[in-house]
Amino acid sequence: MGKRSISKKAEKMIQEKTQQKKRKTDRNTRIFIVLAVACVVMIGLIAFVMLSQPSSGSNKVDAKFAPMAKDFTLKDTDGNTHKLSDYAGKPIFLDFTTSWCSWCKVQSPDIHRLYQEFEGDVVFFAVDVKENLRTVTQYRSEDGAPWPFLLDENGYTSMDYGVTGYPYYILLKPDGTKHFDQSGYNENFFDIFSRAIRELL
Numbered sequence: 001m002g003k004r005s006i007s008k009k010a011e012k013m014i015q016e017k018t019q020q021k022k023r024k025t026d027r028n029t030r031i032f033i034v035l036a037v038a039c040v041v042m043i044g045l046i047a048f049v050m051l052s053q054p055s056s057g058s059n060k061v062d063a064k065f066a067p068m069a070k071d072f073t074l075k076d077t078d079g080n081t082h083k084l085s086d087y088a089g090k091p092i093f094l095d096f097t098t099s100w101c102s103w104c105k106v107q108s109p110d111i112h113r114l115y116q117e118f119e120g121d122v123v124f125f126a127v128d129v130k131e132n133l134r135t136v137t138q139y140r141s142e143d144g145a146p147w148p149f150l151l152d153e154n155g156y157t158s159m160d161y162g163v164t165g166y167p168y169y170i171l172l173k174p175d176g177t178k179h180f181d182q183s184g185y186n187e188n189f190f191d192i193f194s195r196a197i198r199e200l201l
Helices: 002-052 102-118 133-143 156-160 189-198
Strands: 057-060 073-075 081-083 092-097 123-129 149-152 168-172 178-183
Touching: 073 149, 092 102, 102 189, 123 133, 123 156, 133 149, 149 156, 168 189, 178 189
Parallel strands: 092 123, 123 149
Antiparallel strands: 057 178, 073 081, 092 168, 168 178
16 A cells, blocks of 8 residues: 555656646747747837838939930829920929828928929929829828829839839929939928029029
8 A cells, every 4th residue: 555655646746747847848938939929029110110211312413414204194183184295394393102101291291381482483293103093182182282193093104203112202304304303201301402493493
């Protein structure tokens, strides 16, 4: 009887140790999973912050090599058709944009200010890329822009102008050649484009 009792106690101790070891292993596994998920989330947040930072490049085009802007014909949100070459004789400001572009909306007040400063002297167009009429109409309404929003629904016009990201702004000379462009947000937008426009007036 004594040997059986000792044997049962030994078995029980072995089972308890096995269970404790299993619980410890499970706990370590859960900790590892939590840490792994936390690392993935942290890497994702870092990547998001880096990609969300505005990258801006403003460039004045050398007059000797200034390319002629490719002509296009697009409809605006009111159904009116606009052909770029019909506006020759005045500087033309093109704003390539989308409704989901957060930095476009941050820069928008500066465009409104620019419009108020040069209305009548400069032709302003927003060119919305790859979005339908309903979306663009709502976008323009929310922005409150008095200038036309053109629909580049297939994205061909933006491709012709080398647009790879938003916002992207182009200032054309009265003769239709490219004078100045900017990719991304720039806190000095108004001053930069004001100077560029005055060079053409």
